[in-house]
Amino acid sequence: MLDIAFAKAVLPKTGVVVVPLAEGAALSGQALALDKACAGALKRAIDAAAFTGKKGSQVNLPAPTAGLRRVLLLGTGKAGALTPRRAEELGGALAAALARESEALLLAEDLSPPLAAHLALGARLRAYKFEKYRTTLEDDEKARLAKLTILGADPAKSRAAYTPLAAVAEGVELTRDLVTEPANVLYPAEFATRLEGLKKLGLKIEVFDRKALEKLGFGSMLSVSWGSAREPRMVVLQWLGASGATGAEGKKPKKPKAPIAFIGKGVTFDSGGISIKPAAGMEDMKWDMAGAGAVAGVMAALAGRKARVDAIGLVGLVENMPSGSAVRPGDVVKSYSGQTIEILNTDAEGRLVLADVLYYAQARFAPRYMIDLATLTGAIIVGLGHEYAGLFSNSDELSGKLIAAGQAVGEELWRMPLAAPGESYDKNLKSAIADMQNIGGGRAGGSITAAQFLQRFVNGKPWAHLDIAGMAWAAKDLPTTPKGATAYGVRLLDRLVADHFEGDPAAP
Ligand code: BES
Numbered sequence: 001m002l003d004i005a006f007a008k009a010v011l012p013k014t015g016v017v018v019v020p021l022a023e024g025a026a027l028s029g030q031a032l033a034l035d036k037a038c039a040g041a042l043k044r045a046i047d048a049a050a051f052t053g054k055k056g057s058q059v060n061l062p063a064p065t066a067g068l069r070r071v072l073l074l075g076t077g078k079a080g081a082l083t084p085r086r087a088e089e090l091g092g093a094l095a096a097a098l099a100r101e102s103e104a105l106l107l108a109e110d111l112s113p114p115l116a117a118h119l120a121l122g123a124r125l126r127a128y129k130f131e132k133y134r135t136t137l138e139d140d141e142k143a144r145l146a147k148l149t150i151l152g153a154d155p156a157k158s159r160a161a162y163t164p165l166a167a168v169a170e171g172v173e174l175t176r177d178l179v180t181e182p183a184n185v186l187y188p189a190e191f192a193t194r195l196e197g198l199k200k201l202g203l204k205i206e207v208f209d210r211k212a213l214e215k216l217g218f219g220s221m222l223s224v225s226w227g228s229a230r231e232p233r234m235v236v237l238q239w240l241g242a243s244g245a246t247g248a249e250g251k252k253p254k255k256p257k258a259p260i261a262f263i264g265k266g267v268t269f270d271s272g273g274i275s276i277k278p279a280a281g282m283e284d285m286k287w288d289m290a291g292a293g294a295v296a297g298v299m300a301a302l303a304g305r306k307a308r309v310d311a312i313g314l315v316g317l318v319e320n321m322p323s324g325s326a327v328r329p330g331d332v333v334k335s336y337s338g339q340t341i342e343i344l345n346t347d348a349e350g351r352l353v354l355a356d357v358l359y360y361a362q363a364r365f366a367p368r369y370m371i372d373l374a375t376l377t378g379a380i381i382v383g384l385g386h387e388y389a390g391l392f393s394n395s396d397e398l399s400g401k402l403i404a405a406g407q408a409v410g411e412e413l414w415r416m417p418l419a420a421p422g423e424s425y426d427k428n429l430k431s432a433i434a435d436m437q438n439i440g441g442g443r444a445g446g447s448i449t450a451a452q453f454l455q456r457f458v459n460g461k462p463w464a465h466l467d468i469a470g471m472a473w474a475a476k477d478l479p480t481t482p483k484g485a486t487a488y489g490v491r492l493l494d495r496l497v498a499d500h501f502e503g504d505p506a507a508p
Pocket residue numbers: 270284288345347348349350375376377378379439446469470
């Protein structure tokens with residue numbers, strides 16, 4: 001993890017120094033003093049490289065003095081145009097450029113404390129690494145940015161602004177670790193065990209095993225796990241930051257009042273089951289639990305920054321495998337809601353998991369809003385690519401809030417259609433022998449069909465479904481995400497809570 005420190009501005013004489021510079025701005029203050037200490041090398045480099053300060057542009061000066069190892073000029077774009085999100089992207093660019101340095105200093109006297117804090121967050125998120133299974137590293141892979149010290153920008157205020165962001169970063173890191181783990185290590189029971197580690201943050205946690213789920217009548221979710229040697233779990237996390245702290249203080253939790261509920265698809269491996277997937281790319285299905293991973297991360301973030309909100313996280317954890325005990329195409333199961341489902345394709349399993357967990361969430365907690373996250377359909381990748389997650393909702397108000405939160409943190413959503421029960425798209429789910437079937441008639445509108453299926457289990461309550469299949473995993477580096485697990489959804493939902501659900505608990 002990248003360690004971030006904030007300190008008073010001093011003129012650095014050794015090490016690696018990053019000098020941010022706005023478009024068209026001249027060197028001033030500490031940066032000018034540094035230039036003098038380097039006998040004008042910074043100004044000469046700016047001229048020689050025609051450096052204008054354009055956002056993201058960089059000029060590298062190796063060893064400009066006997067003491068300084070490196071100076072990096074970093075363009076910050078038009079003065080005054082720096083938003084928190086753009087500051088994060090700059091931090092990410094800095095972390096990428098300095099990936100092989102061990103420590104760096106940033107001259108930040110021109111940055112406001114909130115922008116300095118967001119820059120630090122961006123650097124930390126981009127510096128994430130998952131290396132637990134590498135037993136050998138090349139020499140040039142061993143070096144890593146371990147510490148970034150931000151000089152100036154009112155250290156005390158910047159540190160205060162960074163503290164809640166660090167809790168969010170920890171949530172993101174937790175999610176990325178869970179999503180990256182291979183399925184032989186992270187199966188439902190192991191996922192639940194890792195969530196138990198969140199008790200230390202003050203979260204209340206309940207784990208439901210197979211027997212408990214059978215007793216509840218989770219016939220839809222359980223059918224997905226029939227073929228697997230790994231037993232299913234459902235985990236319920238509660239953070240009661242508005243109605244009274246839970247867990248760590250050992251107090252008996254009060255019942256949350258109209259909490260917000262996050263529900264995650266946690267298929268720890270999706271082989272497709274008897275409707276088995278093709279071999280090519282099947283390894284990607286280790287991350288078919290990214291929705292559950294994001295729920296874990298946002299709950300950790302909310303607890304870590306002691307958010308004044310009552311939030312519930314529920315994850316349905318199963319492995320989808322073919323075997324002699326696996327569910328077959330044509331089987332009929334009874335869901336927790338009482339509705340029966342004809343399973344025509346065992347690869348449309350995520351909706352079978354969410355059906356029971358969604359119905360349970362609304363029945364037990366009467367949430368103000370339910371938001372589910374799921375790597376639900378390949379079709380959403382066909383439709384939206386890797387720029388937006390699909391948003392399906394029965395609430396215009398919730399949709400607007402989610403879209404705005406996504407824009408603020410760079411985790412964007414595009415709203416998709418959803419028909420009323422019994423109308424248009426919903427009709428595709430009509431089954432010949434049960435209350436519904438788990439797929440539509442053909443491939444057309446596959447992501448919408450899946451959302452229509454989920455809607456049948458929300459009992460008319462305000463709800464949004466985020467199909468994150470195209471966003472959970474990045475094939476290439478992004479500004480604040482190295483390639484791999486993105487933890488999409490953690491920052492989005494944390495921001496939604498911060499913007500709308502932490503004020504007066506009576507107000508929406
Ligand atoms: N987990 C997959 C969806 C998925 C595909 C996520 C690719 C990420 C990348 C889901 O369980 C699935 O298999 N969906 C099927 C549904 C179909 C059988 C109706 C699909 O998308 O093909």
